[in-house]
Amino acid sequence: MTVAHHDPHIGRLFEEMALLVTDQVGDPESIREQLVELAAANAPDVARYWKQVGAGVGVPDAAYKDGGPHLFPDEPAVRVFRTSGTTGSVRGTVRYTRLGLELKGLAVKANARRSLIPDADKPVVVRFAPTEEAAPDMAIAFDMARIQESCGDPALSTSVIGADGVDYELLAKTLDAAVAGGLPVVLVGASFAFVNICDRLEAEGRSWELPPGSRMFDGGGFKGRSRVMGVDDLRAAVRRVFGIEEFGNIFGMTELANQHYDAADVPVGPLGERPKAYRLFGGPRVRDPRTREFVTEGQGLLEITDLSLLDRPHVLLTGDVGIATGDGVAIAGRIAGSTSRGCSLSLDEMTGGR
Amino acid sequence: MSVSWIPQWCDTATESFTLSSGAHEWRGLRPTDWTGTGEGLRRAHGRLRELPVRRIVAAIDVAAERWAKRDFPERRAAVDAATRVTGMSSETVDRALDAEVGTLRTASLIAALERELGDPEVLDGFRGDTMAIGPRTVLAVFSGNVPGLPARSLVRALMVKSSVIAKIPAKEPGFTAAFLRTLHDVEPRLADAVVATYWDRDDDATMSAALEQADAVIAYGSDQACAAIRAKVAPHQVYEEHGHKLSFGVISDAYFRLHGPAEVARRIAADCSDFDQHACLSPQVYLVVAEHARAVAEHVADAMRRAAADCPPGTPGNHDATVLQHRRLVAEWRAASSVGSEVWAAPGGLEWTVVLDDVLLPLSGAGNRVSRIVAVPDLDAAVDAMRPYAEHLQNVGLGAVGDEFWRVAGELARVGVSRVAEPGAMSRASMQWRHDGQPRIAGLVRWCDVDHRPDQRPAHREGVMG
Numbered sequence: 001m002t003v004a005h006h007d008p009h010i011g012r013l014f015e016e017m018a019l020l021v022t023d024q025v026g027d028p029e030s031i032r033e034q035l036v037e038l039a040a041a042n043a044p045d046v047a048r049y050w051k052q053v054g055a056g057v058g059v060p061d062a063a064y065k066d067g068g069p070h071l072f073p074d075e076p077a078v079r080v081f082r083t084s085g086t087t088g089s090v091r092g093t094v095r096y097t098r099l100g101l102e103l104k105g106l107a108v109k110a111n112a113r114r115s116l117i118p119d120a121d122k123p124v125v126v127r128f129a130p131t132e133e134a135a136p137d138m139a140i141a142f143d144m145a146r147i148q149e150s151c152g153d154p155a156l157s158t159s160v161i162g163a164d165g166v167d168y169e170l171l172a173k174t175l176d177a178a179v180a181g182g183l184p185v186v187l188v189g190a191s192f193a194f195v196n197i198c199d200r201l202e203a204e205g206r207s208w209e210l211p212p213g214s215r216m217f218d219g220g221g222f223k224g225r226s227r228v229m230g231v232d233d234l235r236a237a238v239r240r241v242f243g244i245e246e247f248g249n250i251f252g253m254t255e256l257a258n259q260h261y262d263a264a265d266v267p268v269g270p271l272g273e274r275p276k277a278y279r280l281f282g283g284p285r286v287r288d289p290r291t292r293e294f295v296t297e298g299q300g301l302l303e304i305t306d307l308s309l310l311d312r313p314h315v316l317l318t319g320d321v322g323i324a325t326g327d328g329v330a331i332a333g334r335i336a337g338s339t340s341r342g343c344s345l346s347l348d349e350m351t352g353g354r
Numbered sequence: 355m356s357v358s359w360i361p362q363w364c365d366t367a368t369e370s371f372t373l374s375s376g377a378h379e380w381r382g383l384r385p386t387d388w389t390g391t392g393e394g395l396r397r398a399h400g401r402l403r404e405l406p407v408r409r410i411v412a413a414i415d416v417a418a419e420r421w422a423k424r425d426f427p428e429r430r431a432a433v434d435a436a437t438r439v440t441g442m443s444s445e446t447v448d449r450a451l452d453a454e455v456g457t458l459r460t461a462s463l464i465a466a467l468e469r470e471l472g473d474p475e476v477l478d479g480f481r482g483d484t485m486a487i488g489p490r491t492v493l494a495v496f497s498g499n500v501p502g503l504p505a506r507s508l509v510r511a512l513m514v515k516s517s518v519i520a521k522i523p524a525k526e527p528g529f530t531a532a533f534l535r536t537l538h539d540v541e542p543r544l545a546d547a548v549v550a551t552y553w554d555r556d557d558d559a560t561m562s563a564a565l566e567q568a569d570a571v572i573a574y575g576s577d578q579a580c581a582a583i584r585a586k587v588a589p590h591q592v593y594e595e596h597g598h599k600l601s602f603g604v605i606s607d608a609y610f611r612l613h614g615p616a617e618v619a620r621r622i623a624a625d626c627s628d629f630d631q632h633a634c635l636s637p638q639v640y641l642v643v644a645e646h647a648r649a650v651a652e653h654v655a656d657a658m659r660r661a662a663a664d665c666p667p668g669t670p671g672n673h674d675a676t677v678l679q680h681r682r683l684v685a686e687w688r689a690a691s692s693v694g695s696e697v698w699a700a701p702g703g704l705e706w707t708v709v710l711d712d713v714l715l716p717l718s719g720a721g722n723r724v725s726r727i728v729a730v731p732d733l734d735a736a737v738d739a740m741r742p743y744a745e746h747l748q749n750v751g752l753g754a755v756g757d758e759f760w761r762v763a764g765e766l767a768r769v770g771v772s773r774v775a776e777p778g779a780m781s782r783a784s785m786q787w788r789h790d791g792q793p794r795i796a797g798l799v800r801w802c803d804v805d806h807r808p809d810q811r812p813a814h815r816e817g818v819m820g
Contacts, residue, residue, distance in 0.1 A: 045687075046690070048689075049691070052686050052697070053686050057683070058683075060683055060684045062684050062687065063691065289678070289679040290675055290679070299673065300679075301676055301680055317680070335677055336677065336680070
């Protein structure tokens with residue numbers, strides 16, 4: 001028996017999920033159980049999958065390359081985001097209903113308020129991501145806009161990615177104004193954008209000493225990119241160019257609603273990836289590769305629980321390696337494409353694992 | 355026991371290296387004076403040239419005969435080391451060694467020489483008006499995925515009377531030096547012509563110094579690793595490459611009917627279980643005609659279970675286990691969300707997995723005993739499914755009968771396949787196979803032809819060595 005989007009049960013569930021992520025009030029286990037029941041009722045493929053592998057085991061991200069499970073297929077989508085797609089892979093889509101998108105917005109904003117710059121009032125948020133208008137199908141554009149809305153100084157905060165790429169003049173003008181006003185700046189955007197921007201500005205000999213309290217948050221990593229940079233190397237470049245001393249990383253995926261911030265500034269992964277914590281409203285955990293049970297130490301399959309995700313199953317196997325530590329879980333690169341032995345090659349490695 | 359082999363004549367300075375896997379460590383020595391080592395190898399090559407090729411073959415045969423016995427102490431030590439470093443069970447390693455060492459017997463070595471050179475004794479001197487001369491020194495860079503793999507190229511080089519610098523594989527360090535110790539007991543002049551050691555992949559200085567001593571280079575490894583070596587090879591150096599390769603299996607309607615589902619499944623399971631499916635010869639996918647695909651898959655699940663009982667699967671390391679569990683869950687999702695797909699798996703463990711699907715993509719991959727059965731309408735569709743991978747195609751287990759066998763084998767050959775095997779025997783390549791599609795003995799030699807007619811020309815100038 002499927003549950004419709006307009007069913008009162010969904011309205012109540014929405015309220016519970018919203019309270020949990022905004023005020024951290026509620027019973028996450030009850031919400032999790034309701035989300036398991038909802039997915040099993042509304043998505044027969046998810047029900048069949050869980051029957052085979054255990055209820056609540058994450059749906060592989062590869063599922064969304066084919067459209068994936070959607071819990072309210074009859075409800076009109078208010079937004080459709082396209083997944084990024086890695087080398088050789090197909091780009092998928094994810095659909096958001098009205099309630100689902102609203103919940104995503106609430107989650108991203110609440111998380112930003114808690115984690116982005118808790119000790120400063122309205123920093124200048126500079127987004128190295130396109131505006132929503134320019135890229136309506138990019139989840140990162142949506143997320144960055146919500147971050148700015150919730151935390152940013154309304155006058156100076158802006159996206160510096162235009163139709164022709166980075167608008168360096170706007171970037172310079174914004175940073176100069178922040179420096180002049182002594183306003184801390186939060187630079188937020190895709191990891192790879194930071195690399196390109198720092199390369200360019202360093203080559204031109206341009207740099208800033210941004211006011212104390214300024215921070216940089218990158219996300220997305222380097223999957224599918226030709227160049228890979230360690231966390232500390234990237235931060236060193238940002239420090240040289242922007243004079244920033246505080247850093248963080250945001251983990252988000254188009255398939256997920258919420259985002260996850262570093263829990264500790266401790267290098268854990270092979271590139272120095274920092275751990276993210278499991279919170280009341282969800283987060284990363286690691287499944288043992290042999291038993292599929294959750295582990296608190298060691299390497300395995302990364303699974304994200306997202307109790308702010310209404311339109312799809314709330315658990316996702318991202319296809320990444322997770323490393324569990326006492327501080328949380330570091331997201332340590334893709335699982336596929338890393339197993340060739342000498343001259344033996346597997347088909348999934350040839351196609352980027354998708 | 356050292357994992358390096360440094361002949362006694364090599365009195366140049368050495369440094370030690372350590373290879374490790376988990377808590378286990380293996381130590382060896384590496385020459386630091388490569389010029390001196392190269393000169394010594396060329397002198398050893400001179401002594402090797404004095405041996406007739408059939409004496410060389412006979413010595414290899416004796417060493418292989420000792421290694422064919424599972425209780426031979428050197429073999430036991432090598433098996434123990436390989437189980438620790440590869441995670442394979444000792445039975446899997448033993449079977450891999452049975453297959454590799456089994457190819458090094460006189461009959462198969464002579465057959466390989468005859469196939470590629472016509473007359474093996476052209477390596478000893480003029481036969482009629484022609485003789486073949488091997489390189490003075492071969493540099494062989496091995497990668498470790500199959501226990502015993504270095505034996506093939508090592509033996510080919512020695513048969514053409516080349517001295518060898520062997521870079522041993524980090525992931526299977528024990529075999530090469532152990533086999534050379536046996537060879538030294540049988541015929542010191544063979545083992546004395548080999549230096550087997552190790553250096554890190556990013557140690558360009560040692561790689562370049564070793565390379566300078568070589569007239570020929572044999573590279574095993576990933577496409578990237580091979581490309582890095584190829585970039586250093588000089589125009590005068592012969593170059594042989596064994597880069598990334600992919601293998602498939604095919605089952606036709608006639609083959610299915612001839613052998614029945616249980617036997618076909620047994621053969622598929624053997625191919626997917628040998629070497630724990632780590633070899634490039636192992637099938638990534640078995641393409642099975644659609645009407646029998648489900649029956650085959652169901653029987654393969656049973657056959658994989660039997661194969662695991664008969665020859666225990668290895669214990670994959672944490673990362674390999676993560677890859678395997680991920681592949682399995684991706685396949686389970688595919689099975690839950692599509693009609694033509696299903697998964698069978700060892701209950702409660704990762705020992706074996708069978709995946710039935712009706713499309714090649716999206717892929718769940720293979721390795722560590724994952725048998726992927728993909729339904730195809732007919733044999734032509736099977737060939738078409740492989741075409742996109744032409745550049746990397748290597749081995750096809752072709753289950754076809756009569757005319758269809760030869761028709762499809764011809765198609766596969768034109769697409770890029772270099773070996774057509776019987777299902778169930780995909781991992782057991784003979785020495786006669788032109789490894790990855792090229793003559794690997796003839797490819798090393800240079801020929802000299804006498805192009806005039808002197809008054810007295812013996813059919814064979816006895817005693818004139820190459």
